[in-house]
Amino acid sequence: MTCEESLVLNVLADDNQTYEAAEGTVAHSLGEGWIKSGERPDDQIGFIEVVGGFEIEITEEMIGFVEEFYDWCMEAAEGAEYWASEQYVDISRLTPIPDQGGTADFIAFRWQVMIIIDLKYGKDPVFARENKQLRVYALGVFYEWDWLYNFQTIEIRIAQPRVAGGMTTWTISREELLAFADEAKEAWARTWQPRHMLTRTPSTKGCRWCKVRATCPALYLFMAEDTDVFENYDDIDARTAIIDVVPTAVSYERMAGANETIMDDMAVSPFPALPSPPALHTLALAKLLRYQKLMENFFNAIRAELLSRAISREEELLWWKVVESRTRRKWVEDEDWIIEQMLKRFPRLKRADLFVTKMASPAEMERIIHTKAKEKISLPKIKAFLEDSGMTVKPPGQKTLAAVDDPRLPAPKDTDVFFNYDEMEEDDI
Ligand code: SF4
Numbered sequence: 001m002t003c004e005e006s007l008v009l010n011v012l013a014d015d016n017q018t019y020e021a022a023e024g025t026v027a028h029s030l031g032e033g034w035i036k037s038g039e040r041p042d043d044q045i046g047f048i049e050v051v052g053g054f055e056i057e058i059t060e061e062m063i064g065f066v067e068e069f070y071d072w073c074m075e076a077a078e079g080a081e082y083w084a085s086e087q088y089v090d091i092s093r094l095t096p097i098p099d100q101g102g103t104a105d106f107i108a109f110r111w112q113v114m115i116i117i118d119l120k121y122g123k124d125p126v127f128a129r130e131n132k133q134l135r136v137y138a139l140g141v142f143y144e145w146d147w148l149y150n151f152q153t154i155e156i157r158i159a160q161p162r163v164a165g166g167m168t169t170w171t172i173s174r175e176e177l178l179a180f181a182d183e184a185k186e187a188w189a190r191t192w193q194p195r196h197m198l199t200r201t202p203s204t205k206g207c208r209w210c211k212v213r214a215t216c217p218a219l220y221l222f223m224a225e226d227t228d229v230f231e232n233y234d235d236i237d238a239r240t241a242i243i244d245v246v247p248t249a250v251s252y253e254r255m256a257g258a259n260e261t262i263m264d265d266m267a268v269s270p271f272p273a274l275p276s277p278p279a280l281h282t283l284a285l286a287k288l289l290r291y292q293k294l295m296e297n298f299f300n301a302i303r304a305e306l307l308s309r310a311i312s313r314e315e316e317l318l319w320w321k322v323v324e325s326r327t328r329r330k331w332v333e334d335e336d337w338i339i340e341q342m343l344k345r346f347p348r349l350k351r352a353d354l355f356v357t358k359m360a361s362p363a364e365m366e367r368i369i370h371t372k373a374k375e376k377i378s379l380p381k382i383k384a385f386l387e388d389s390g391m392t393v394k395p396p397g398q399k400t401l402a403a404v405d406d407p408r409l410p411a412p413k414d415t416d417v418f419f420n421y422d423e424m425e426e427d428d429i
Contacts, residue, residue, distance in 0.1 A: 001132060001187040002206040002247050003218075005198035008191070013211035016304070017052030020122050026056045027121040028086075028105065031066045035073055035085040035106065042371055060367050067379060068167065069119040069159040073106045076115040076157075080108035081149075089140025094184045096192035104137040112152040114141055120160040124293065128158040128170035129405055135172075135180045142177060151177075164397075165408040199249035204294045206247075214301035217258035218250035223295065289401065362392045 026049045030041050044058045077083040083106070090101045106117040116138050120126050128134065134156045142151055152174050160166030191198070202222035207213050277285060309315045310322050331338055339354060360368060366382045369375075386392045399411050 001184060002203045003199075003201045003210070004190045004193070004249075005195075005200045006191075006206065006210050006212075007188075008195065008198065009212045010210060016211070017054070019054050019056075022051035022054035023056050023062075024121040025051045026058065027062060027066050028119060030058065030063065031069050031073075031105065031119055032086045034066065034070050040067070060364070060371070064363065064367050064379070065121070065161040066119070068161040069105075069117070071380075072157060072159050072167065073108070073117055076106070076108040076117060079110060080115070081110045082145075083108035087141075089137050090144065091136055091140045093143055094136065094139060094181060095188050101140065102133075102137055104141065107141055109141070109145065109149050109151070112150055113155070114138060114145075114149070114151045114153070115155045115157065116141060117157040117159060120158055120166070121162065122160070123162050125163050125166065125403075125406070126158055126160060127405055127407065128156045128168040129407075131156060131158060131170070132180075132184075134158070135177065136184060138177060139181050139184070165406065168407045199251070200255070201247045201249045203247045204290055208294050208297045213298055214305040217255040217262065219298065220262065221250055221254060221258045223291065223298065290403075362386055 029049075030044070033039075034041055041058070041063060042060075045060055045063065047058045049056045049058065073083075073085065085106050087104045087107050088101055089104050090099075092098045092100050094100075104116055105119045108115045108117075116134055118131075118134055118137075138154050138156060142154075145151070154172050154174070154177050156170045156172070158166070158168050160168075200216065200218035202216075202219045207216070207219050207222075210216065210219075213219055280288075306317065306320065307322065310317055310320070339351060342354060343349060343351065359365075362383075366379055366386065369382050370377070370379050402408060
């Protein structure tokens with residue numbers, strides 16, 4: 001919705017399946033089967049699914065994560081007049097061409113209330129708040145069912161069980177959803193203009209998912225300009241000016257200029273030399289960190305593109321070569337033969353010496369109890385039992401930085417303890 005030309009470019013680009021996307025596909029199909037059958041898919045543990053050339057094993061851990069999504073869906077289904085999983089939603093009313101749609105992982109509704117739930121199996125945090133994809137799906141549901149349910153409240157939920165604090169909810173009104181529909185219609189109408197009228201508008205979020213990010217001169221310029229702060233970090237005006245980034249379209253002339261710089265070995269790089277972080281102002285550091293994911297993503301895409309050119313087209317690279325990555329030693333597949341060889345060569349060893357047994361982690365133990373103890377007891381109850389009986393403790397996590405829209409509560413400050421102490425004194429007085 002931010003970058004007009006990205007739609008056409010992404011339609012034309014090759015679809016490079018990633019391991020993470022393949023894993024997500026398997027997790028989604030487990031969730032769908034579970035919701036439709038009501039049966040926990042334990043019988044599929046150990047199965048290997050091949051998706052986009054990747055072999056994905058279904059593990060207890062994966063089922064445990066999907067269970068958090070399943071539980072949330074079942075909770076939403078309680079009291080709902082209609083619910084469905086993997087529901088096709090038509091969004092053609094928003095798009096300049098017909099037959100456009102997507103698949104909502106789970107929807108449930110009753111009179112005036114819609115709940116829409118999405119499973120995200122990746123580890124890159126995605127939150128429900130202001131999530132465009134789910135608002136679009138909610139609009140698809142709205143257009144089909146509003147005549148019957150008169151939706152006034154729309155609850156958007158994202159289940160991202162592999163991320164701490166990854167189960168997030170955002171509730172909006174009918175008016176807010178419809179206002180977003182106008183925004184989406186306008187943005188998508190712009191993507192369908194003649195190609196020469198389309199602009200590229202880089203943004204920290206949009207470019208991260210774009211298939212052409214490794215070769216996009218607009219993104220190259222965007223990152224070069226935003227790291228400009230390195231050069232004028234001691235300029236007070238520059239420090240304050242860098243706080244808000246307004247997405248801005250990049251003209252073709254400027255992109256052509258960037259391409260020339262990229263192609264010219266002798267050109268001066270627009271990326272400045274990097275200063276040491278302690279030399280930067282706090283505002284500059286705070287802003288730059290917002291680009292971390294985008295930059296990592298951009299450089300990963302560049303690495304993958306370069307590797308593919310070097311391997312499949314056998315292009316000679318300047319500064320780089322193709323090598324084999326480091327691997328770890330592993331046993332050959334025949335375990336019985338290994339044991340036999342070991343005991344023959346080292347007769348003082350016992351078979352038990354060749355194995356290590358360790359206690360399962362609390363999460364693994366919960367699933368073992370759930371599947372093997374033959375008691376109908378839910379995972380949350382087993383977890384509560386482990387906690388209440390004092391067998392598990394959760395040590396405080398190390399302090400880390402998160403974006404302000406992250407749903408976790410801010411960690412207490414180290415100095416809070418002194419304020420509490422003072423308050424106690426005052427009360428005593
Ligand atoms: S990388 Fe960013 S600016 Fe370039 S086409 Fe993709 S979304 Fe647009």
